[in-house]
Amino acid sequence: MTFTREIKIAPSILSADFADFGREITAIESQGADWVHVDVMDGHFVPNLTFGPPAVKAFRPHVKTVMDVHLMIAPVDPYINAYADAGADILTAHLEAGPHIHRTLQAIRAAGMKAGLALNPGTPAEAAAHLMDMVDLICVMTVNPGFGGQSFIDMTGKVRQLRGMIGDRPVHIQIDGGVTPTTAPLVAAAGADVLVAGSAVFKGGSVSDPAPYGANIAAIRAAANAALA
Ligand code: DX5
Numbered sequence: 001m002t003f004t005r006e007i008k009i010a011p012s013i014l015s016a017d018f019a020d021f022g023r024e025i026t027a028i029e030s031q032g033a034d035w036v037h038v039d040v041m042d043g044h045f046v047p048n049l050t051f052g053p054p055a056v057k058a059f060r061p062h063v064k065t066v067m068d069v070h071l072m073i074a075p076v077d078p079y080i081n082a083y084a085d086a087g088a089d090i091l092t093a094h095l096e097a098g099p100h101i102h103r104t105l106q107a108i109r110a111a112g113m114k115a116g117l118a119l120n121p122g123t124p125a126e127a128a129a130h131l132m133d134m135v136d137l138i139c140v141m142t143v144n145p146g147f148g149g150q151s152f153i154d155m156t157g158k159v160r161q162l163r164g165m166i167g168d169r170p171v172h173i174q175i176d177g178g179v180t181p182t183t184a185p186l187v188a189a190a191g192a193d194v195l196v197a198g199s200a201v202f203k204g205g206s207v208s209d210p211a212p213y214g215a216n217i218a219a220i221r222a223a224a225n226a227a228l229a
């Protein structure tokens, strides 16, 4: 994984067919996905439940790009090794998930993964100030986590602030929630480089008709890049 600030589209398989993850992953990658975003929910930190380490491990051989695992679980630490074993390239934990986020980020890197830090909409950028050298990615939530298909909450001020705090460190800024060709330019202009999109990528397509996935990915990418031109 070489670091670049070019726009990357990371479809969330939360919007895929849950009975067909392997072929859905192949379909989005063949249609231009840069990363595959895997939303893990525990029914406790967030009011929804998805899948755990054995499922993520089963996804791994299908992912040829980057497996980006977003944990919406609490606690995180007891499960870090299981996600390393499942083959996560990036493991993202929420700042709000427990009292020892610094330790969690250290443990993620010690387990051989890139460390991501997610911030809920109500959490200020300043909360990440002392974690800048501990992270490879900051995920700015633009919805309250738990469900796909929610509307975008404008966090462009926070993105700009984080972009300044990151400086020249090789830290990605990821946006998660409500990303569409309409909202992508706002966050790209503010400094985000990884755009997660679930419903806006999967709408209109399927494993047997994946071309809409490609058109949707291309539309989000083009809108984001237009804001940078
Ligand atoms: C929200 C998840 C997201 C989300 C994105 O809790 O972390 O990845 O499903 O979905 P859309 O793009 O539909 O908002």
Ligand code: ZN
Pocket: 012, 037, 038, 039, 070, 176, 196
């Ligand atoms: Zn996510």
